[in-house]
Amino acid sequence: MSSIVTTTVSERRIPVLPERGRISWFELALLAISLALVVSGIAPSLRDVILLSFLFAGLALAWNIAGGYAGLISFGHSAFFGVGAYTSTILLTRYGISPWIGIWAGAVIAALFGAVLALICARLRGPFFILSTLAFAEVVRIIALNWASLTGGPEGLSIPPMSSLSGMVFASKETYAALMLGYLVFVYAITKGLEASRYGYYLFAIRDNEDAASAAGVNPLLGRGLAMALSAALTGIGGSLFAQYFLYLDPTYVISPELSFQFALLPAVGGLGTAIGPVLGSFLITPLSELLRSYLGNAAAGLHLVIYSFGLIIVMLYFPAGLAGALNKFKRRRPTP
């Protein structure tokens, strides 16, 4: 009700807090802070953390398209991440094709994988869907580990660390930070566009009540397939960027249940099915886990993950709507104009 009133009264005003399909002051401020962080030379030890926060925010947003908007809770997204990373890296190291092109090839192949997964899981719901995505990623992981002639097997693949623009390898971390922020803004723009589009509403309908959506003329299979393919493609792009930054693909990390959980947990902590939620989740959790790792990692193996996972349990049990949910409560308390 109130949202209808505000949009008709002040059509051109930019809302203060995030709203579906509209850019808010909050989001612009966040972008300005991020840009300032990239441009100004902040402490070198924090640059890694900031850059990874951008990358994982983008990946969390990509996951959120399937998990948050279409209700396809996938724990297999590291497969798409790995497919993207391997595609661009193999194209670069074997055939000398620039990652600027290879990334898109990776996105296309990851999208195909996403569509296949959606097709496999077309009839499955709830835990069955989750477990199938997990199994799907395991299949991809085992193939990647054993198809050594293509993927380098357990040794992984290395990218020559010579900095060049066409090879997408940079000497300065600021350039990488700008690249990751660019990725984040790209995925964010797609998410915002999706929220306002007809197709976005199809997805909400499928998520909230598939039978009703189907009766209203929405094709659930097509909707789910496209959402998974789009989400997979964006995740694959993130995988390629990850490979270009670390210059090494560790097959036990890039396709792993742990990484898949990470993609799902960031939106869960930030707020599922919102655009700002995954970003907030990543900005909170990625630095936290990186700092815990660097400060406590040496003190006792595993201590940082003990603290991190304990915090996660508390957040899940007491703030199930995530940080975006907390923001929304704040919004609702404001008197409506």
Add this chain to the structure above:
Amino acid sequence: MSTFIQLVLSGVLIGSVYALMSIGLTLIFGVLRIVNFAHGEFLMIAMYGAWAISQLFGLNPYVAAIAIVPAMFLFGAIVYRLVVSPALDKPHLVVVFATMALSIFLQNAALMAMTADLRDIPPIFGRSLTIGPIYLKVELLLGFLITILCTVALQWMIKKTYLGKAIRATVQDGEAAMLMGIPVPRIFLITFAGGSALVGLAACVMLPLFSVFPSVGLNFVLIAFVIVVLGGMGSIEGALFGGICVGVMQSLSSYYIAPAFGQLFFFVLFLLVMIFRPNGLLGQQGAATVGMNE
């Protein structure tokens, strides 16, 4: 031919041990309609417990089960109270993430306490049993017998006792059961703790066969999921059937194809079952397509 028989037999035996590990998972799923992602870590903790008892008191794990099973029951009850029950009335993702975070928590707590070293116990029985050309590990045979006994006892309990009837009533219709005076929250608690106790028993059976290390649960939990889905979520005899299927397939495929692809085989099989028989081979009707706990 004798190689084939040997492989099938070993497969059946190891599969029954996998089944024992999966029964707790399928029981909890069937009653509470949740997937406990920390199931593998429960197994890991119990294996460490049995290992510690064998180190401290020199008892073999089969005897240690007398202490481990009640301890795991208690542990399950505590986890239920602290983590699972507060998540039950929230969106179903909450319980997924909460148990997943619990799994990371337990794994790393074990890493801190026990380091990443592999721990195992000295062999209990010196040699294998030989029947003609067939060799069978005594530990595997014992595991098989314990699994069969356990399955029969559980079936009897579910069919005949008051608790079993209350559990079945809760599965059929939780609200109606509540109205009939069945304390559904307590049934949930007992099921979760009971499932954990069964994992404790499985750990005691598995310790003589496998080493224990902090992330050992991850290896087994994926197998357990495959078994539970193959047998139909929530079905005890299904878990036994699924476990034996998986054991035989693992044993045959790692001999005739390649050991590395044994695991690949499970997951492809799992996906095939999901595509063509999403309710499992012996499963409840419509479980996978209706979407539980939503």
